[in-house]
Amino acid sequence: MPSLSNIQLDLLKEADLSTYLTPEQIAQIATQANPQQLTDEQLLEFLQICNALYRSGEPLISDADYDFIFLAELQKRHPLHPYLQTVEPEVVAVGKTVALPEPMLSTEKAYTRSSIEKWLARLEKAAKELDEDPAALTVRATPKLDGYAAYDDGKLLYTRGDGRKGTDISRVFERGLIVGGNGLRGQGAGEIVVNQNYFNTYLADYFENSRNFQASIIKEKDLEQHALEAIQNHAAVFFPFAQLPSWQGPAIELLADFDRIVKDVYAKVDYDVDGVVFELVNNDRIKQHLGATRHHHRWQIAFKNNIETAEVTVLSVTPQTSRSGRVNPVAELTPTKLSGAMISRATAHHYGMVKELGIGPGTLIELTRSGLVIPKIERVITPAAPQIPDHCPSCGGELVWDSDYLYCLNTTKCPAQIENTIEHFFRTLANVDGFGLKTVEKLHANGVNSVYAVYRLELKQLQDMGFGDKTSQNLLDQLQRSRTEAIEDWRFLGAFGILRMGLGNCERLLQHHRLLDIFNLSVEDVINIEGFAEKTGAAVVECLAKIKTDFMQIYELGFNLIQTPLLAEQQQSTSPIAGKTIVFTGTMVHGKRDEMSKEAKRLGAKVASSVTGKTDFLVTGTDVGAAKIAAAMEKGVRVISEEEYLGLLEE
Template sequence: MLSSSQLDILNNAKPGTLSANPARIEDIARQSQTSDLADDELLAFLQICNTLYRSGEPLISDKVYDSVFLAELEKRHPDHPYLHSVEAEKAFAGKTVALPQRMLSTEKAYTKESIEKWLSNIEKAAIELEIDPDALIFRATPKLDGFAAFDDGKLLYTRGDGRKGTDITRVFERGMIVGGSGKRGLGAGEIVVSQTYFNKHLADTFENARNFQASVIKEKELEPHALEAIQNHAAVFYPFCELPDWQGPSTELIADFEAIIANVHILVDYDVDGVIFEVTDNRIKQHLGATRHHHRWQIAYKSNAESAQVKVLKVTPQTSRSGRVNPVAELEPTRLSGAMISRATAHHYGMVKEQGIGEGTLIELTRSGMVIPKIERVITPQTPQIPEHCPSCGSSLVWDSDYLYCLNTSQCPAQIENTIEHFFRTLANNDGFGGKTIEKLHANGINSVYSVYQLTLEQLLEIGFRSQDGKNQLAKNLLEQLERSRTEAIEDWRFLGAFGIWRMGLGNCERLLQHHKLLDIFNLTEGDIILIEGFADKTATAVVKCLALIKNDFLKIHQLGFNLIQTPLVTEQQQKTSPIAGLTLVFTGTMIHGKRDGMIKEAKRLGAKVSTSVTGNTAYLVTGTDVGATKINSANDKGIKVISEDEYLALISN
């Protein structure tokens, strides 16, 4: 069955009329047959599969997509435009610009025989050019499973449709580095996140790395986890030309094919879904050229995923460090890709509920190489058991979209370590209090942020924080970092965000403190919070409850004496005297006198509402340079006043 996340994606994207019939989509995916599909239905299904895959919510496996549905379209209509166009990446906020050079897709192969056929074509090209085929060198690199982009040294573009992409240079402005040598302007590559880092710090928040990578690109105000991943250099843009590789002649490639595939897969600590082979001789590349879809001198090999029908014995709830209760399917032991599998994640309880995953459910399980086993589809659903209480502390659970959460952040044993780690990570003004340090402290009875600040040198030495030479420098360093975290200036909204209040990212913390002083927020009612732009009823209810839960801990920690920078309050007088108070504005284009984000913040401070799309409620469309026609045409059609950046600055200066 389609999950609620997949349905939301299709409802927003609307890739054809078939998206209005979820039952039919599910039937086509379940049967994996094409004989009864009309041409328009086949094409619509391909577009839907591509949309879901690019959004991090794949409906079917790559192999089924390629070998069943795409192959059927090629069989019926070899020259169909869909076969020869680059499958578009998801769009992100930003201006659309022409790419410096075309970014094509890659031809795929699933068997060694297909690679041998490709090598034969390379050999023929070499003979035509009077080049010795035995002298050719081939390169094999990991096929990164991230977001394709192009860096020309000035801008970073998404791949888009291969010809035009979106300007996402903002990721470098946020601190993202370039993998490999660190040099800009090396052309095509992918935005990826470290597997190790993702599994340790992000797996509780995101279903897969693609979803996280999308959040790094599209979010205007990054959540702490995304900002920290960038600052820790876990999320990077990696140019293809900088990837570690295997190189050798075709004879060695074929003779050691399996070993080369296995070794290349583990050359990087990023998600890899195959191996890219290419010939290195530029004369061959120029001679073979490209189709409208892919380069002929390059091919991607993707291992076949093994699958099996497996019965679910039970679904076990596990509380993560972030308070999310994740369902783990306990399975009848089954061997896949050389490993005995007895457990698989069901991602979230929304999936468990919608697809009927419970005791006795028959599922199709897939696994390829060293990849984590995945529930591909539910064959025979059963009645699921949805927990009402946290398995760690017994607190009542709440739904947030597809997820179940335990809100008892301060006393739930499973969340204590995350609470402490999140605090120091969000302050971002200290070093040394990472996961391993927190785990060691917690194992020795340190179970709150406040208790960390009460540690003495003697206690740290007793716990085992000594340098390799047996001296006490390590313990001293930790105490120095605790002192630094209190004395180094930080914004009060960041301090509030460090307490991990549900539904309160750093953006919401800043908005709240623009209207109320830090120590006054514990006296707020739901009605007070709802009056603030961006806070809905459910959010206000959750915030009031969570503030009550953390109040005692917050005040104890606050009294330790942190150097907090107070957020300027937006007073009623400021808004009354502002010429844009109460108006809805839309900013578009590249601004000359400042960054657009800064202008948006200033407009909000002056009491305006800022939207990303032009509607009948828009008062002004504020335009910079390089403005597309869409928003201007929309404003003209609706009678909305369009003003330049200079006109806007003159307006607010009055």
């Protein structure tokens, strides 16, 4: 089971993000990279978490996965979502927040040449609208430094913050950090970076990657000796964008020699570079005409090719059995440093791929780092004899092929399937502690083979298994808590691990049918619900039939389930918030925000985590910033206090 590092957990605490995702859920989302199964709130929370960790030097996923998988999913669902329109905040710096001398916006991103062509076409269109000569436009290309963004006004050095307010980190100059280029202070925006050769030679053994190092040198705590030496040796600098080496020329020349120009610009500095920034430089009138969004200047764009590959030799292929019985192949690799991380494992997707491409000891592969816990194999360069198991690695049972997949059919006795199923149940409930995989493995080793059996445990049984007196009582208390603490019925359903039923689909299903009625549904009943295809509908009905006995056994133990309001009833509900979209912000007096959210959902409301133009109410507790309230009011959102909200419910 993948997990967050202790450093990542500490950084999330420092960032003070209001998130309901557990560390285990965060790691699982990063590993599976399947945002379609997430609710809007979970997707936004995950993006915020990834941004916080990336900007703190401990990235959870790669830039490409952040942009193309998770951010793209938010954009597909809500093209005008505020998160897409604002600068992702820096979170690592500690200190008083102050206004920046001028805004430091993000840069619009492009991943194809055609996107750059469209951007140039926008410049030409703007020129024509102002009766300017498009042929006279000059474009500058500079390396897109992958460092820590900051602003130097000659007196203070600020973090970028949210693009408009940052934190004073002038202490880095007091520590000896110099300015790159001509060495002069006060040249505006730039980035703190470290020389690649120096990092690889002197720092790689102490810092996971260069961002980790860059984030470390701005913190208030005393510097590690290796970081201090890097500053003293001028390997780490603040490099103003105005001082970056560049290519400059007309747009037509850029298009005519695009690949060479990009390649040359990448090589102009010995710092980490993750793209090339193109900007209009010779016409302020056009730049003013194009203007900016809250996120980026329209006269500037960054081209990123995200090529992060290496040729690696496979040492062996390790089979791993999941809770569904599917046996998944993991390629064990010659340890290779790729994009700042040491990679020693990669997923081979399924054994059909292993068989077809010839993946086994000695196979030479091209590995593309995706930033996940287990990276992916891009292609096989030199095949070898495929390494395919005959028996389940967990129980030794016979394996059978189903299309490209190998399955262990020993569902009732296979340790991996049993243990992963139990662990998944408690992890998904998210209201119970202590039942991680190690605890579950110990329970199973002592004959506990099901979730129901876990709930039937008594104190003496746990003590006889080797759990201490206090631990045994804590486990029983947590089991009781899981039944008495209110949870959504869709989360309870999701804990049973139904095929093709992530939490989002569970909630969607229960918006149309009551929990105990779903076992009588036909395939047609399921596919009539928006978002369920025929193949999914058939899989859901089949899986529900398989789990019905176990489900009812556990359900009858008595759980405090919050019933999902049926859409048909929401339309007829007399609740004053039925069908409304509500966002809770600040510290509530009359209850926790989580509890208030659950109550609002029970009354037929949709609870969101951020304000959009479709939000009906922003309910404010204490410690809410005026800017947040003003932004909501600008969108036409009704802002009410906690007291007003409670009064509304009593109407």
